[in-house]
Amino acid sequence: MRTLDPRVMTLWRLEGLVGAFTSAVPLYLAVGWGVSSAFGYTAAIAAVGATWLLLVLRAVIWPSFQHRFFRYEITSHSLVVEEGVLWRRTISVPRSRIQHVDTRQGLWERLLHLSRVIVYTGAGLSNDASLPGLDTDEAVRVRDELARASRGQDDGV
Amino acid sequence: MTASEPSRWRRLHPASFFVNLLPTAWRTLWNLWPLVVGMLWGRQQGAATLDVLMILFFAFTAVVRTLLHFLTLRYRLFDGRLEIQSGLFSRVEQAFDPSRIQNVSIRQNLFHRMAGLVELRVEMAGASGLLASDGLLSALSLADAEELRAGIGRPGSAVTTEGQALDAPGLLEVVAFGASSSRAGMAGVSVALVVEVSQRVAPGTLPSAPTGTAGWIGLALVAVAAGYVLSVGAAVLRWYRSRWWVDGETLHFESGLLTRRRVDIPVKKLQMVQVSEPIVRRAMGFATLLFDTAASGAPPEAGDPTTEGVVPMVPQEDVDQRVRAAFPGLDAELGGALEPAAPGALLAAMLGSVLAWAIPVAVLVRVTGQTGFLLMLPAALLVAWLDVRWQGWAVTPAFMVMRRGFLSRDTWVLPREKLQSVRWEQGPVERALGIGSVVIWFPGGRMPMPLVDEARGRRVFAALDAAR
Numbered sequence: 335m336r337t338l339d340p341r342v343m344t345l346w347r348l349e350g351l352v353g354a355f356t357s358a359v360p361l362y363l364a365v366g367w368g369v370s371s372a373f374g375y376t377a378a379i380a381a382v383g384a385t386w387l388l389l390v391l392r393a394v395i396w397p398s399f400q401h402r403f404f405r406y407e408i409t410s411h412s413l414v415v416e417e418g419v420l421w422r423r424t425i426s427v428p429r430s431r432i433q434h435v436d437t438r439q440g441l442w443e444r445l446l447h448l449s450r451v452i453v454y455t456g457a458g459l460s461n462d463a464s465l466p467g468l469d470t471d472e473a474v475r476v477r478d479e480l481a482r483a484s485r486g487q488d489d490g491v
Numbered sequence: 492m493t494a495s496e497p498s499r500w501r502r503l504h505p506a507s508f509f510v511n512l513l514p515t516a517w518r519t520l521w522n523l524w525p526l527v528v529g530m531l532w533g534r535q536q537g538a539a540t541l542d543v544l545m546i547l548f549f550a551f552t553a554v555v556r557t558l559l560h561f562l563t564l565r566y567r568l569f570d571g572r573l574e575i576q577s578g579l580f581s582r583v584e585q586a587f588d589p590s591r592i593q594n595v596s597i598r599q600n601l602f603h604r605m606a607g608l609v610e611l612r613v614e615m616a617g618a619s620g621l622l623a624s625d626g627l628l629s630a631l632s633l634a635d636a637e638e639l640r641a642g643i644g645r646p647g648s649a650v651t652t653e654g655q656a657l658d659a660p661g662l663l664e665v666v667a668f669g670a671s672s673s674r675a676g677m678a679g680v681s682v683a684l685v686v687e688v689s690q691r692v693a694p695g696t697l698p699s700a701p702t703g704t705a706g707w708i709g710l711a712l713v714a715v716a717a718g719y720v721l722s723v724g725a726a727v728l729r730w731y732r733s734r735w736w737v738d739g740e741t742l743h744f745e746s747g748l749l750t751r752r753r754v755d756i757p758v759k760k761l762q763m764v765q766v767s768e769p770i771v772r773r774a775m776g777f778a779t780l781l782f783d784t785a786a787s788g789a790p791p792e793a794g795d796p797t798t799e800g801v802v803p804m805v806p807q808e809d810v811d812q813r814v815r816a817a818f819p820g821l822d823a824e825l826g827g828a829l830e831p832a833a834p835g836a837l838l839a840a841m842l843g844s845v846l847a848w849a850i851p852v853a854v855l856v857r858v859t860g861q862t863g864f865l866l867m868l869p870a871a872l873l874v875a876w877l878d879v880r881w882q883g884w885a886v887t888p889a890f891m892v893m894r895r896g897f898l899s900r901d902t903w904v905l906p907r908e909k910l911q912s913v914r915w916e917q918g919p920v921e922r923a924l925g926i927g928s929v930v931i932w933f934p935g936g937r938m939p940m941p942l943v944d945e946a947r948g949r950r951v952f953a954a955l956d957a958a959r
Contacts, residue, residue, distance in 0.1 A: 412956060422922070424915040426956040431911045455911035456616050456785055457932040462912045 335405035335416070341446045342467020343397040348442050350393025358389055406465055413453060413480060415463045425463045431455040435477045439470070449473035453480060498642075500565040500576075506606040507630030508561045513602065515560070516553035523549060566628055568642045573613065575626050587613055587626050589643040593760050593786035594799050597636065600750040609636045613643070614786030614799065616934055625786070656734040657813060660804040662727070668779070668803045669726025670719055671772035730803045737816050742782060744800040754800050760784050762909050762934045764814050766825070766902040768807075773900065777804045780813055785934030814904055822887045825902065829883025829894055835924035836882070836942035840875040842920060847871070874898060882941035886951055891931060893940055907955070909933045915952045917945075929955070 362382045370378035396419070405416040413432075415425045436452045443449060451465040451473050468476060504510075564577040573587040598610040613626040631639070660668070733746035742761065744754045765781040772778065782800035805813055811825045848871045855864040877897035885892045886907075894902045910931055916939075917927035927948045929940040943951070 414956075420919045422917050424952065425912060426914075426952070427912040428910075428956075455932065456934040457911040457937065458616055458785065458935060462932060 335407040335414070338401060338404050338406075338465070338467040339448060339469050339472075340401065341448055341469075343401050345442050345446055345448060345467060346397035346400060347393055350396070351390065354386060354389040354393055358386070361385065401467075404466075408476070408479065413463060415465070427453055427455060427462050429480065432480055435481045437470075437473050437477050451476050451480075498567045498569065500567045501635070503561055503564055503628065504606070504608050504630045504632050504635070505561075506608060508557055510600075510602040510606055510608055510630045511560060512553065512557045514600065515557045516550065519549055519553045519556065560629070564628070566626075566639075568639070573626060573639070573643055575628070585626055587615060587643075591615055592643060593784040594754055594756040595640060595643070596755075596799070597753040598750060599752075603630065604751070606630075608632060611636050611639065614784070616785030656736050657816060658802050658805055658809075659732075659734040660730065662731065664777070664804040665726050665730045665733070666723050667775055667777070668730060668772070669723035671769050671775065671777075672722050672726070726803070730801075733801075733803060735800065735802050742800055742817060744782075744802070746801070746803075756782060756784055756800055758817065761817055763903060763905045763936065763938070764817055766810055766814070766904070768900040768902075770898050770900075772804075773807070776807050778807050778810050779803055780805055780810070782817060783935050818890070818904065818906065820889055820906075821904065822889045823885050823892045823904070825892065825904070829885050829892065830943075832879050832882040832884075832941035833926045833944045833947075835921075835926040835944070837876060837879045839920055839924060839926065839942060840879045841872050844871040844875040879941075884940050884943075886954065891938070891955075893938055895941060903938050905931065905933055905938060910955060913952060913955045915948060931955070 362385060365385050366378040366382045369381040399419045403417065403419050403422065407414045411429055413425075413427045413429065415423075415427075417423055417425075433454045433456055435454070438450045438452060439448070447470050448467050449470045451468060453463045455462045465473070465476065559579050560577065563579050564575070566573065566575045568574075571588070573589065573592075575583075575585045575587075577583050593614050593616055596612045596614065598612070599608070600610075603609055608630045609632075611628045611631055615625065628636075628639075728748050728750075730746050731748040733744070735742065735744045737743070737758075740758055742756045742758060744752075744756075746752055761782060762785055763783040765783065767779040767781060768777075780802040782802075784799050786799060802813070814825060815821050845868065848868055852864050852867050855867075856862060874897065878895065881894065881897050881900060883892075883894040889907055891905045891907060891910075892902065893905075894900065910933060912932045914930040914932070915927055916930055921927050921942065925945050926942045927945055928942050929948055929951050931938045931940070940948075940951070
């Protein structure tokens with residue numbers, strides 16, 4: 335089975351560090367309010383600081399585990415993905431069931447020349463499988479291979 | 492008009508403006524409920540003028556939306572597709588391939604019936620939300636609707652009932668259906684809202700909060716009673732005169748007292764059948780059948796946004812026969828023994844129950860001061876044990892059958908040919924216990940198998956993965 339491009343760990347770290355300073359602000363407010371009402375302002379500041387430190391450490395350390403536990407393989411009849419560190423999943427998507435395949439690039443991904451491949455079937459709930467950190471050229475190749483394999487097949491819908 | 496012959500653009504019936512005005516006004520009001528609550532909550536002396544202006548504004552937006560909908564919507568059959576255009580500032584153009592249409596539903600509310608019109612909706616596979624995957628023509632004449640249905644390969648009357656019904660619950664059965672599906676949660680919110688509004692409109696009429704254990708028990712009983720009344724009323728409105736029949740290639744469902752609904756589902760588009768047996772309904776000897784297609788944008792008034800056909804009350808002894816009417820090739824016995832969940836599933840379920848209920852119970856005890864709420868924890872453990880005890884599954888050459896739940900027991904029947912993707916999932920606790928779950932994704936939904944031991948689960952995963 336194949337692994338993701340190692341640059342994806344840099345991507346995840348960047349996203350995690352940015353999140354620790356932006357999207358986690360409501361969490362800091364909730365922690366601060368909760369702790370201050372019971373233990374006072376000094377304790378609240380310490381709690382918020384500890385929360386921030388935990389998020390930063392998570393952003394730096396966790397991507398290594400995510401990368402180690404992510405594997406994928408394109409067989410003759412399906413795309414198989416293994417992912418997850420604590421909650422682990424093995425996903426098999428038959429090539430005949432693939433409705434469409436997208437590639438996406440956010441700002442950080444563009445800087446690192448990475449892309450995400452997203453596979454959709456007729457389940458329609460959300461994407462059935464995604465490959466988050468492929469080199470952009472490889473992502474295009476994988477996308478085209480998966481899209482080509484599903485043409486003219488029974489999609490089971 | 493056929494899908495292969497180009498046709499001129501057509502508009503909705505002129506009466507659609509009046510037919511749609513009240514439902515549109517209601518939807519506008521419903522979407523602006525925070526504003527309405529704010530009006531009631533922040534009511535002050537002398538603010539009546541502002542309230543009137545706000546209500547007039549809501550009414551004006553509803554009229555404008557309805558008018559724009561009538562003026563801008565066009566539809567036609569062209570190049571083998573049903574095409575629909577709508578919108579003024581944000582233009583939407585939809586094209587529907589008849590071979591991809593999952594089901595066609597017809598709806599007639601009171602205003603439609605008075606004007607001799609119907610609402611026609613074509614539903615496609617996809618989960619982009621209520622409107623993004625549907626083609627909605629809100630007011631067509633009966634003749635136009637039947638011509639359009641014939642044009643997309645779904646001929647037949649738009650409203651005339653046909654075929655010998657397989658099930659047609661009477662009024663008592665519909666009332667029993669409502670009584671066995673209490674909406675206590677919604678009733679509780681309604682009771683709280685009534686109390687709060689009364690405090691502002693007529694202070695002192697009702698107590699602002701229960702006092703003592705008797706007060707809380709009384710409030711709970713009022714909420715449950717109100718829930719049952721609401722459920723029975725909703726059931727009569729929704730399911731009175733409901734019936735369903737099969738004409739060989741299509742399942743047909745009809746229901747509704749004030750708003751009449753009809754759904755036609757080709758058998759080949761049927762994805763999954765769910766047998767729902769809440770404990771009270773089970774004790775009465777009945778079950779509910781829900782028929783799913785890949786269209787996940789069904790109207791929310793269907794009760795379940797992902798269900799297109801519903802048979803509210805089926806005698807339990809007829810369930811197997813009814814499911815076989817929809818799936819003639821069913822090679823599993825629904826009433827037979829199923830594989831049980833793994834022994835470790837009980838511990839996982841109990842841990843999950845404790846974690847799920849610990850915080851709500853702690854909050855209730857802290858807020859009310861009533862330690863009696865702690866009894867909810869052992870009750871949750873008991874329910875978890877009963878739930879795992881009645882779990883079961885079976886994988887046959889052609890079908891998959893899953894069963895879960897005790898208070899509300901559900902059985903899912905899914906043809907293996909509909910499988911879209913399969914997953915093997917394990918959380919940290921499940922991995923430590925050597926168990927996991929096979930999860931099936933099918934068009935319009937997902938179905939998790941009961942927790943099984945890892946070796947067995949991986950074999951099932953491999954068998955489902957390979958057999959396509």
